[in-house]
Amino acid sequence: MRPDAVLPARADVIIVGGGTAGCVLASRLSEDPRVSVLLVEAGRDHLPGHEPDDIMDSFPRAATPGHLWPGLTAERRPGQPPRPFEQARVVGGGSSVMGMLAMRGLPADYDGWAAAGAEGWGWADVLPYFRRLERDLDFGGPAHGREGPLPVRRHPPESWPPFCRAVTAAAARQGLPLAGDLNDDASDGIYPVPMNNSARHRVSAATAYLDAAVRTRPNLIIAARCSVTAIRLRERRAVGVDVVRDGAARAVEAGEVILSAGAIHSPALLLRSGIGPGLAIDRPGVGADLQNHPLLPLSVVLRRDAVQPPDVRPAFQNCLRYSSGHPGTPAADMFVTILNKTGLHPLGRRIGGLMLAVYGSFSRGSVSLDPATGTPRIGFDLLGDERDEARLAGAVRFAAALLADEEVRRTADQPFFPINGALVQRLSRPEPASRIVNRLATAMLDAPALLRGWAVGVAGPPLRTLLDDEERLHRFVRENAVPTGHVCGTCRMGSDEAAVVDGRLRVRGVAGLRVVDASVMPAIVRANTNIPVVMIAEKAADIIKGERT
Template structure:
């Protein structure tokens, strides 16, 4: 554990939240030695090279309680009971715990932002910042950067393990060609997954931007294990924050307050500070417009000859971007990642999978405030829009067609939906009893087909059974679709009165307060949100520096 730094009583910039956006802002703003910057993180701080091994690993296994918000629950769909939801609480945020996919989205995602009132955020304006942040090891040209802080690399098709190759071949047979660059010109196809890692280690925003050299700057303080209770407001201006450290309240005054607490906690902090619908500072859009990518995991039992080589550590190898063709939906709206292993333990090496997701969803939820605790109350309203439900059910049928391909069947069989979370988590625990049970379960996968199907039925229903009944499939999709960590939209950027921040990311109706994280996205992008958030932070840093000059 790093020693606690002394907090300043006043700073030029206080950044609330040490996730992807917060790390980038702290690094870029402190480049100017004339200003002082305080970065506040609620979770632990780990300097580059000092991260726990589960964070450093290029196989994603850091989504453990030590690195997540405790007690965070969400309502996935109206009428369902609240369930736990994983959101990072550690330096680097989602870039320290999630899957390391380095996706941008499609150009017209950003042109849609501009059309919705976020002037200056169209594709032509954001592309320079995507180039600035990346160090692409495989792709060059006018779309890519080669000397940015975040490394981007891919597993080439010739190294894809057997199940991944077989799915690729089956997809090509259905008109999806293999292409090189998911962040290149938009097209449906089979792609290598762009990743922020080396073959063995994660590259997070914390390790890339808060290097030892950056942390040595005298004008930058990185403070961890601190919660911010409210924003201080006086005469129409944010003047600082009230925080709690080791149980004691403290005030830090600031020339500017920047919220980078994320899509769930940034609106909650605004609401706790009296900024929101019907509050002291009326801002109708705070907490509204919550968006996410609904996902459904589908697992398969891998044949022994189709296991992923131990020499290939990361989970992600290739993926499919394709168009649903559903009425009133854009192209490239669907995404499928292919897994040739789902864990590092014996059972995980025998289970592959397809992660089925709608990447341009239309359902909207909200974040409000729990009056008792002051914590965010989250309602995702997943699949409320019929187009989302229909497309996710269609993804199941498309996946079934791929799995029925003879080449795929030679690598995997016994497709099932892994919905028995408690059983799966118990088998993945590192304790001795769980390890023994894991090995026994893995050995059971070599049993005759009928016994194997009986064994996997404990984890979830078979794909074959659901395909026989369209109504049952739709009901299953509605009940079992899960929210990803790609949340956005609760502090929408725009030019209308209902938007929360303007295109310079300033909170409407107040001076000295900005929001810089995924909550400002006017609409969902067809990508995992980490790299788009990094772009937002890079552009925001230039906006702030420009105003100061």
């Protein structure tokens, strides 16, 4: 169906949000020709074979403003001014713009969900859906699927570029072994990064689940550039949605409404519809328990002979999982992505780095509504839990030890924190002036040490300036940790009174309404969240089909 499809008066199922979960649900639920499905997306849709180059590129990000929610900001820590926060607004959602890492998380993550009251969501319950979604090109056996719509592939160690190989060797000298399958091993070690793409192209949820054949189904309508402003309720039952398209408002009736707008916009839509703490339908957990992985990027200047070969386009080659050992924290709670390039431009090919992240995070924030505009107000309280701050500061020292290794120093030097965001963005722009500045900055990397150090210092402070003062290190981490795109938890699944949805993803106290996206996660998983969201949507589709049968 074309992106300019006419909105119907009614659909059996209305899916609000064409992101990762929405694409999966639209595909799976429309497999039954008796069920009419309407997928509503605020952003644009791109027909198969007509996707923009930046979305299709296998390099990590497609953060073009046209693919993102305009004007969205978030408060990282209380007292800090809100800063722009990127969330996808395009069919495919985060899978169309983010990093393409195909990670599941650990079995203990899902067993923890079940223990916390999410009945039916333990590891044994979700593993069949992880297998269903994937076409693993490297591993088989009972842990993996070989026929799913999403390819999962890895770069073998013998193909890793120089900096990645050197960090691997340094980590091995610290007791972290080379391992193979990040999706079937809970141990600490160095792994190839599992990716859901091909060597040259992204494979988003839109590409995999809404292909040309699926779009010909007469019972499926994909309505892009349509904003849902509220859920229509009648006697505590969802009966449709209010939609605005090109400035014109209209109502569409539904047999069932499914929110798949993500952990920011799904709770915001519930709140705007009178469902939330102290509202007409009092659900105290709506918008609470906002979770994310705090991250701190650490860059290095690559020596000329350590530059990644130009025929290897993706940035992610290998990664490192380790246990912090901090009191009160789980094993395998830390994650480091190793980058042998950070951009496709000349400067990006000379800058590598380590992305330091707490993947077993505990801090909690919230999503509420701005009373003046009705738009989401996001407060992460990133590192609000002392354990998160301590572990991220510890990750800096862990990274410093790796970068001090003699083999690593033969491939890279001048480690620094790239906190000058305005400069980084300017150097990455495609216009002629930025390209000239980019090339000049690249040339500075081969200047004498003093001049090179000055140039690096413009982008951010050197690592060495933080290692002799623990208080200064913690303050720097608090002020400069950034939220990833792994937002979740704001419509938490569970059986207690604060839970927003039950184990069948039905909004408690409202008939005909479900939430199916990352917002239902009871606790953040130790992984990037896109593949777990695909799993959630696959399982949800089976639940819904089972109820209809």
